[in-house]
Each structure stands twice: as C-alpha cells, then as structure tokens.
Amino acid sequence: MYKRLLAGLLAATLRVDTLVARVYPDDFNPLYYTGGLANLFLTVLVLSGIFLFLYYTPSFDQAYTSVQFLTLDVPYGQIIRGIHRYSADGFMIVVLLHLFRNWFTERFRFSRDEPWISGMMLLTLTGFIGVTGYMLVWDQRSEALVAMTANAAAQVPLVGGWLRHALFGGTGLTDLLLPRLLFLHIGPAVGLYVFLWWHYTRIRHPKVWPPAVWTLFALGFVVLLTGLIPVTSQAPAVVSQRPQTLAIDWLFLTPYWAMRFLPPLVLIALAVVLIGYGLYIPYQLPETRSELGLKDSGVAQVIDANCTGCELCYYDCPYNAIVMVPSPNPGVTKAAQARKLRAVILESRCVECGICVGACPFEALELPRLLQKDIHEKVLSACQS
Amino acid sequence: MPELADRPPSAAGRRGPKIVGFLCDWAVASQGLVRDDGTMRDLPNVTLIKIPCSGFTRPAWLEFALRNGADGVFVCGCPLGDCFNRYGNNLIGDRVEQLRRRLERQKVNPERIGALFYGKHAGAAFVDAVRAFSDRVAGMPGPAFPPRKPAPAAAGPASAAPRTGPAAQDGQAGAPAGREGT
Numbered sequence A: 001m002y003k004r005l006l007a008g009l010l011a012a013t014l015r016v017d018t019l020v021a022r023v024y025p026d027d028f029n030p031l032y033y034t035g036g037l038a039n040l041f042l043t044v045l046v047l048s049g050i051f052l053f054l055y056y057t058p059s060f061d062q063a064y065t066s067v068q069f070l071t072l073d074v075p076y077g078q079i080i081r082g083i084h085r086y087s088a089d090g091f092m093i094v095v096l097l098h099l100f101r102n103w104f105t106e107r108f109r110f111s112r113d114e115p116w117i118s119g120m121m122l123l124t125l126t127g128f129i130g131v132t133g134y135m136l137v138w139d140q141r142s143e144a145l146v147a148m149t150a151n152a153a154a155q156v157p158l159v160g161g162w163l164r165h166a167l168f169g170g171t172g173l174t175d176l177l178l179p180r181l182l183f184l185h186i187g188p189a190v191g192l193y194v195f196l197w198w199h200y201t202r203i204r205h206p207k208v209w210p211p212a213v214w215t216l217f218a219l220g221f222v223v224l225l226t227g228l229i230p231v232t233s234q235a236p237a238v239v240s241q242r243p244q245t246l247a248i249d250w251l252f253l254t255p256y257w258a259m260r261f262l263p264p265l266v267l268i269a270l271a272v273v274l275i276g277y278g279l280y281i282p283y284q285l286p287e288t289r290s291e292l293g294l295k296d297s298g299v300a301q302v303i304d305a306n307c308t309g310c311e312l313c314y315y316d317c318p319y320n321a322i323v324m325v326p327s328p329n330p331g332v333t334k335a336a337q338a339r340k341l342r343a344v345i346l347e348s349r350c351v352e353c354g355i356c357v358g359a360c361p362f363e364a365l366e367l368p369r370l371l372q373k374d375i376h377e378k379v380l381s382a383c384q385s
Numbered sequence B: 001m002p003e004l005a006d007r008p009p010s011a012a013g014r015r016g017p018k019i020v021g022f023l024c025d026w027a028v029a030s031q032g033l034v035r036d037d038g039t040m041r042d043l044p045n046v047t048l049i050k051i052p053c054s055g056f057t058r059p060a061w062l063e064f065a066l067r068n069g070a071d072g073v074f075v076c077g078c079p080l081g082d083c084f085n086r087y088g089n090n091l092i093g094d095r096v097e098q099l100r101r102r103l104e105r106q107k108v109n110p111e112r113i114g115a116l117f118y119g120k121h122a123g124a125a126f127v128d129a130v131r132a133f134s135d136r137v138a139g140m141p142g143p144a145f146p147p148r149k150p151a152p153a154a155a156g157p158a159s160a161a162p163r164t165g166p167a168a169q170d171g172q173a174g175a176p177a178g179r180e181g182t
C-alpha cells in the first residue's frame, strides 16, 4: 500500500521535473536546489535577524514600540523587516519541498538515514523558531499566540506546568516572558547550524548554494514582495483584553488555526505522532537491494596493493564514506611505491554506488560482486553477439 | 587486453553498428526496454549493461569496449542535477568529456562516446536518443580505432588468435598492446 503510494509519488515527482525541465535546463532546475535555496534563505534570515536584534527591546512596554521604531524610522528598517519575514516564509516553503522531494524520490534509503533524521530535527526547530518570531512583535497576534501556547503547554500531563514555566517563565505574563522568547527565537536558530552540520557530515560537496540565477531571483522576489506588501504589526497587545481574531500565516501558524476545532492536547499528540513518523520514514521500507530488483554489488573494497593514495576516490565519494589514512608501507604496484596515504572505506556509510570505482585511475577499488572482470566479460560478450 | 581478433572490422552495415551502453539502475527503468540477453528490444544492435550508478563506469571500460569491436559506447545516468547518488552523473559527464578528448588525439571520432541523461520514466525519450546515437555512429566509417601495424609480439595470424579471456589487471588506459590490425 505505502509502497505503491510511494511509487506513484515518485512518478508524479519525476513528471513535475520533466515539466520544469521544459522551461529550465537540467542544471538550473530549481527543484534540484531546494536544499541550496533553504540555505540561502537561512543566511538572509540570519543577516537580517542580526539587524533586527540590534533594535529590538524585549520588554512589555518597549517591545512593540521598538519594532515600530525600527519599521518606520530606521532607514531601510521596513525593508529589512520585510526581508526577514518573507525569507522565513520562503525558507519554510523550500524546506517542505526539500522534504517531500527527497521522500518521494526515496533518498532516505540505505545509509542515508542520518541526513533524513537531522532534517526532521531541522524542520521541527524551524517551526518553533517561526512561532517565537511572531510572538516577539508583541502585537495582538503575539499575545494570542502566547496565551494559546501557554494554555496548550499547561495541559500536557505530568510535565505541563514545567513546560509552561520553561517556555514563558511562569504563569501569566511575567517580566521574563519577552527576554525568554527572544532567546527561544535566537537560540534554536543557532541550533539549526548544529543540526545542519549533522545534516552535511555524511555528504561530500553539499549543494549549499543554488545557481547564481536562482540566488538573484529568490532575493529579488523577497525584496519585491517586501515592497508590494509591506510587513506591519497589528495593534499593540493590551494585556487586559483577550484578542478575538488571529491573522494566520499558514506556513507557521496552522496549528493555532486548528486549535479552533481540536483540543490542544489532540494537536500536541498529533504533532508528536507526525514528528515520530517522520523519524521513522527511513526505516519503514527496510528493503534490501535484491528486494528492490537491483544487483547487490556489495560495499566497495580497496585493493590495498594498488592504492597510490591519490585521494581521487576520497573527493568523489558522495557520502564521505572514504577516509585517507597515513600508510605505514608502500603498495605493491609501481605507482603505489611512494604513497604516503591510503584509502579506507567506512563501510557503514557506503551505499554501494561504485562512484569511487569510476574515480580510481589505479584499479584499486572494486565492488566485490561486480568486479572490473565481470564488466569486461559483459562488454566482450556484448561485442561478440 | 583481451580481444576479439576474428571479428570483422566493423559490424556497421550488417544490422547497424555494435553499441554498448552502460545504464544506471536508477535512471531509465529497463523493464520492457531490454530483452533477456541485454539487447534493446527496439534496437537489437545495442546491448545495455546495468550498473549501480553512472559514476561507477570507468572511462577505461568505454575504451575497452571500443577496442574490442564496439562501434559506439554510451553511459546513461539520471538528469544532471538529479543523480540518486548526488553527483555520479556529473562526474561521468566530465570523465566522458576527458575520454573523448584523449581518444580524439588517437584519431577516434569522439562522437562514438556518448553520455545520456534520462530519468526513470523517460524510457521513450531514451530510446529515441539511443537511436539517434546509433544512427550517428552508423554513419562513421570503419572501426573505432584506426588500423595499426600488426604488433610483432602478437601470436599468429589474426584469424587464428584465440581469445585469452579478460586479463583483469589490464585495462589501464594506455597503449593497446598487441591490438591486431584489421
């Protein structure tokens, strides 16, 4: 069932790709650069966020006015606030595209679960950072969000009170609230980079930037949006009265909209289930290669005698599965006499793609069940027929 | 390097040029495209060899095929930028380019070596591209490698030379030792 669904989604994804490829050449297909675009937006967010941080005052009586001052009086303040806001939306959009694309094209398979897991953590953190960002403005929406979140947190069994305290510094609106929220906005943003490091460790040459055209287009689009629909605050929060309406940003605040229909506890349980399922996705289809109808060629092996320590495989392995270690002794072949290093495969990272085999000019790498000898035989029999 | 010494200079003209293609497992789905013996259903002169990733291909294997009687060779991977293994197709694209330049210096028509990039469901487009490639190769005269003087060390006349089987340690892209001329 799930398998058939996934196959259908894969076909649909590839069909979308072909459609996009009619407009853009393959190497400019924006769908191939969702990760790079996300990083671009994140960089913009950090830079504009630093600017906003310099003007923001986290206290009840000054938070709103400091944001207004920054927006209306500081040169380019309006634009930079807009850029921060719309880049956040852009970030969420490309992150979701990135998630679904890699899910549907099954790029969580084999030993690629770690980028997936770290990606789920990044997504969770992103949602959290977005919500705290909306709270910092301290307009009526912020107040409503704080009230709803505190209410929901308090209902969690056992740890509810503690959770509420941890998030907002106590019951009601305490003076700790805004400083704490400021930290909860910026701290996890730093955390993003920790998880990004994890996201990248098993990847060689990650595509961290989109092609220049798309960088310019994305930035231009954000600036354009900033000019067309300037970002404004709602009326300032008034502590004595509960706001009645809530302007929803669908990318970040959908759960708050859903609170109209579902009790908070159900929503929290749903979130936990969704995140838990997300973490489980790479393990849901534990299919081996032969079950997928592929040849099981085996983890790449270094033929030590031939290895010259040239590092070509090390640069080309897309999954960082090859490390170069100092070699105590020379190799056997002539080319390998003067080696200082030799290649070692980290087998748990190897996905058996064989790219290192194609990279090695010294025939020092083989896939154990698809040897060069086998390929030669196949080529010869093909030429004979 | 093992060879097929008793093979005619070129199969072109018999039933189309002999073409060997390396096809990545994640690119074009081969179901319905190939027969049991690996030849393509629509193009019996093309044999496909399935490999785990286009980047697995050693350029020396492409040269090996050309030296052993193939009139054309190509590698097919996923669309550039969408490699299942991230970069395999970009890498093989570059390597094919290098191989073409290198073989061009040895008077081999670089158009005999192709790199194609088609996704899983792009079977029809793939077949068209292979057909175009095959037609292009068919128009090229003679075998892939220009005739050479018979090497003095070669054993016996060409037609009687037994095939020694694939010598696994050879294949380093170097001088074609003992290639019997045509």
Ligand code: SF4
Residues within 6 Å of the ligand: A299, A300, A316, A317, A318, A319, A320, A321, A322, A345, A349, A350, A351, A352, A353, A354, A355, A356, A357
């Ligand atoms: S087969 Fe080679 S290139 Fe591919 S993951 Fe394993 S070590 Fe890396």
Ligand code: SF4
Residues within 6 Å of the ligand: A302, A306, A307, A308, A309, A310, A311, A312, A313, A314, A342, A343, A359, A360, A361, A362, A363, A364, A365
């Ligand atoms: S490419 Fe081959 S020779 Fe070079 S380091 Fe890797 S295994 Fe050794």
